[in-house]
Amino acid sequence: MSAKDRSKEGSMKAITANRLRDGEVVFLGEGGVWVESFAEAALFPRAEADGVLAPAKEKAEREQFAVDIYAFEVVEQDGVPVPATMRERIRTAGPTVRLDLGKQAA
């Protein structure tokens, strides 16, 4: 079963962006605070994510804090939430060909 199929039911969404001043990948955490680690990202039921995204995006843009703000799918793998797509897995971790770089290296 592909990631997409798996995510149809009971999946969640997280909200992400790149920080304007340095480009760092950030996630919307609890209480509307942006965090650098996916482990601290807030997860929203699919139906609620858009409602959270719009004001968070408006605020982050107004404050010149972040750009490219959007929501992405999260699925559970072995009891741990992980991004559904390869693209978002790479953004949360770093390049798969340089494990010494990016968030995975920290």
Next chain:
Amino acid sequence: MPLIENGRIGEDAWSFIPDGEPVPNDRPVIISFERWQAERDSFDGRNAKLGVRLKSGTLAGAIAADLDRFALVAVEFAKFRDGRGFSTARELRERYGYTGEIRAVGHVIPDQYLYLVRTGFSSVEAPEGTNPDSWANALTEVTIAFQPSLDDTAPLSLLRRKLKVG
């Protein structure tokens, strides 16, 4: 809307008359190119100055034959990234010898001001609330160009030159 001329906010003697509204005869007005095409005979014998506004897709050739009727040509930028207007102005000046005012209207940013001046624009309609310093800076922050300006008669041989503008 603020009018930028010679790097400063200036007085705008012109007003744009939307299609369908009556055109005053006693002051300089700008009409759309579409209206000009449809109602050109109604402007015969007009004494006050007339200007025409070209949409970004309307190229210089479309108005070339009528240029002696206009004291101003306004060239619209639908989006600042749409750079057709730079060629339109250059063609108006260089190919059709137009000497009246060429005005940039629509979406342009101060960072394009030097390019506008160098392709033959005389003035820019800037958005409300624009930062006047940014327009003034735009003409002075880079003082070297690698192409001849429009009014230069010197051959291309002098690839680099100091700019006279600003």
Next chain:
Amino acid sequence: MNHIAPGARAGIYHYDEIDRQFVAERVEQFRKQVDRRLSGELTEEEFKPIRLMNGLYLQLHAYMLRIAVPYGVMSATQLRKLSAIGRRYDRGYGHFTTRQNLQYNWIKLEDTPAILHELAEVDMHALQTSGNCVRNVTTDPFVGAAKDEVVDGRVYAEILRQWTTMHPEFTYLPRKFKIAISGAESDRAAVRIHDVGLLARRNDKGEPGFSFYVGGGLGRSPFVGKLVREWVAQEDFVAYLEAILRVYNQYGRRDNIYKARIKILVHELGLEKFTQEVEEEFARLRGPKYRLDPEIVEGVRQHFAPPPFEELPDHSEALERAKAADPAFANWLAVNVAEHKAPGYAIATISLKPAGGIPGDATCDQMDLVADLAERYSFGELRVTHVQNLVLAHVKKDDLYDLWKRLDAAELGSANAGLIGDIIACPGLDYCALANARSIPLAQAISARFADPLRQRTIGELGIKISGCINACGHHHVGAIGILGVDKKGTEYYQITVGGDPTLTTAIGDILGPAVTETEAVDAIEAIVDVYLANRSDESERFIDTLKRVGHAPFKERIYAAD
């Protein structure tokens, strides 16, 4: 500014005070633009084209900064500066691209003005390495050294670099615009896959002139450039390009980003109508104002005077001895070294494709080493190739063995230039915001599978080119074997094409069959190679020639037989 002379004998354009002032002004301009963005005066929509025109992209993990290496030539001093920037502002490495540039992957927006300031110290910049403007003009990496050279492409590439820099009319084009110039009998610059490709040649009187090919390009709709004019005299060189750019700026499509390149305009108008528009504009642009003055060409040419070659016999005893004594060196010599026009000298390609490595990546330590070697063996100058390797263009044959030993000790001695291990790969989904699939892991797996240098040499000339999306930065359409990464419901798949050719006999490859997984792709490449080896008439028949002769069927059968 703390100016550092970039090396007097290097074959680069040497800045004077005016050039330096210009770049310094542009750095300050960008510093203010960054401030205006951070303060909110410029929106992201307005700032994006501005940062792109300064080489700055937003990628998956951070900003990416692409530094211009004009026509791929730089001095050792400049490379050392690139290495220093990579250490200070990035993560200790850089990536050489198919446009002969260098990019860093982990840049902060707030650091960028300082980086540009440091680049300006060695007469470098990142101007127009992105954005919808005329990009870095590329040329033959063997320019000024190749035995088959007719015209020095650097001279005209530099004239275009200057003329297109901050061009007031052509900085907001419908889409990016790439120009390549080749001045030799063999095309090592892939001119017919560029928006404008120029073949420089000489007429009966020995005067230089240009054939203009227009509308080549890869991406979603690949096209081979079409001949628009057979001969444009040197004095009309810039005027003719101006006519092309004006027609494109006015008529190029702006409603659909995938149809905005000049190739689509040429295709939709038809070659005849497009040529007519250009010729009309050109007829008007003739005359003294637009003439390229021969004195200026001479002035630029003087920057590229040959380095002070020693008078040497063409035959080198030292080289012959080393060749006989060290088979690994002999192999490198046969594969990576090309003939030089000066007796006793040779052109050495430094492969950035070690088996299992990341194509085009170089660590800052490697950059420093190459800078040292360039100083020691090649007049302080080096080149970047469009297949993501480096070149030392003027090495004494007597020095080749020493050079290779030093390269080999730093994992830069791979003997695979032009062979199956010399893979072009775009950064792909590991870095790029546009990618659909990863490119690098596949390149690593293939080069590891074919790691044996003798096996590679037995296979012979065979270019593999990999792109992680349809934008085709990895040139997959013109790979003898091309690979395009696609995303199928969240899983990476790879579509294989064969028969592409980037040289003057330019050809777009054909799709062999349905896309396969990464593991299957490596096996499929090996199967293709086996079928080729079994079918070639003799050792001199290249892969693409065998393919032409026997057709796709045997290859398809072997790969898809099990389905």
